[in-house]
Amino acid sequence: MPLTILRCAMKRAKARWCQHRSLYNSSHGFNETEAKRALALHSGGSVNLHKGQNGIAELCLNNPSRKNAISGSMMLELEEQISDLEKWNDGKGLIVYGAEDTFCSGADLSATNALCKPKDGLMMCMFMQSTLTRLQRLPLISVSLVQGKAIGGGAEICTACDFRLMTEESEIRFVHKHMGIVPGWGGASRLIQIIGPRQALKLLSSAQGIHPEHALSIGLADDILSSTADKAMEEAQTWISSYTKGPAETIRAIKKVVTSGREHALVDSLRKEKDIFGTVWGGPVHLQALSKVLKRN
Numbered sequence: 001m002p003l004t005i006l007r008c009a010m011k012r013a014k015a016r017w018c019q020h021r022s023l024y025n026s027s028h029g030f031n032e033t034e035a036k037r038a039l040a041l042h043s044g045g046s047v048n049l050h051k052g053q054n055g056i057a058e059l060c061l062n063n064p065s066r067k068n069a070i071s072g073s074m075m076l077e078l079e080e081q082i083s084d085l086e087k088w089n090d091g092k093g094l095i096v097y098g099a100e101d102t103f104c105s106g107a108d109l110s111a112t113n114a115l116c117k118p119k120d121g122l123m124m125c126m127f128m129q130s131t132l133t134r135l136q137r138l139p140l141i142s143v144s145l146v147q148g149k150a151i152g153g154g155a156e157i158c159t160a161c162d163f164r165l166m167t168e169e170s171e172i173r174f175v176h177k178h179m180g181i182v183p184g185w186g187g188a189s190r191l192i193q194i195i196g197p198r199q200a201l202k203l204l205s206s207a208q209g210i211h212p213e214h215a216l217s218i219g220l221a222d223d224i225l226s227s228t229a230d231k232a233m234e235e236a237q238t239w240i241s242s243y244t245k246g247p248a249e250t251i252r253a254i255k256k257v258v259t260s261g262r263e264h265a266l267v268d269s270l271r272k273e274k275d276i277f278g279t280v281w282g283g284p285v286h287l288q289a290l291s292k293v294l295k296r297n
């Protein structure tokens with residue numbers, strides 16, 4: 001194999017590895033196999049994935065009798081569905097939503113009750129932080145469709161998406177203070193990135209419910225949907241489609257550039273932007289677009 005092809009393949013493999021790797025390993029006291037075994041003991045609900053022909057997937061948090069609370073087995077299923085999405089090369093967008101017109105009431109309280117020792121809490125925290133970071137890093141434009149309530153860990157899941165759409169009656173609430181805890185699924189760090197430290201401090205320290213207008217005014221929500229029930233999903237599909245129009249290769253490259261900018265310091269980010277630019281410049285989509293523009297002028 002010529003050296004340049006080998007180098008390219010190695011670069012791609014490294015990029016894939018960086019995207020999929022867990023944030024934590026044994027040096028942080030994290031044992032993934034043990035974590036999975038412990039979480040599997042707390043079952044209930046499911047996390048369902050539908051990959052659409054239009055390149056937009058729908059990921060459903062499904063535990064309606066508990067307002068879509070996330071059980072241990074749902075944490076495992078969420079991780080499996082993210083792994084599946086990481087391999088979906090035709091994908092362009094993702095809509096995360098909850099079953100039966102409500103988003104998610106956070107960690108399943110019966111699971112958290114059983115995992116209330118500090119060691120178990122940290123294990124769950126590292127597992128969920130890794131999973132949600134992988135969700136955030138997917139080369140897909142992601143949207144949380146918030147209907148009903150997004151409470152505690154449910155509010156944290158919202159922050160792992162690029163955008164948040166709220167229906168008129170919905171509410172996001174970082175309720176953690178009332179539980180005597182802070183967000184542990186990465187929601188605090190991500191909230192600060194989304195709305196800045198001052199607003200984040202207000203929301204976390206008041207534990208107040210955030211209604212759509214307020215969320216929109218502080219930049220937590222990106223739009224308020226007028227539809228409810230099934231129509232809200234249709235509206236969310238239309239909303240996201242203005243950002244996912246075009247070839248998957250291009251949309252995925254755009255998301256990668258933004259992810260890199262968010263995660264790296266400026267100099268690293270510029271280098272990473274250069275690497276990603278190199279993967280699309282001179283490629284078939286670029287050349288086709290170029291020839292169209294040249295013909296027009």
Ligand SMILES: CCCC(=O)SCCNC(=O)CCNC(=O)[C@H](O)C(C)(C)COP(=O)(O)OP(=O)(O)OC[C@H]1O[C@@H](n2cnc3c(N)ncnc32)[C@H](O)[C@@H]1OP(=O)(O)O
Nearest residue numbers: 065066067069105106107108109110149151152153184185
């Ligand atoms: C690092 C992670 C941090 C965390 O996520 S900690 C967990 C934080 N979440 C919470 O404290 C949410 C507690 N739940 C609530 O405040 C309310 O149920 C909620 C979501 C506002 C919905 O209120 P309502 O619409 O009035 O419904 P409801 O209270 O009657 O609930 C319906 C059934 O769902 C259950 N449920 C709701 N949230 C749950 C949860 N997180 N874990 C386990 N079960 C939960 C609730 O117990 C009730 O069950 P049942 O019908 O009485 O058998």
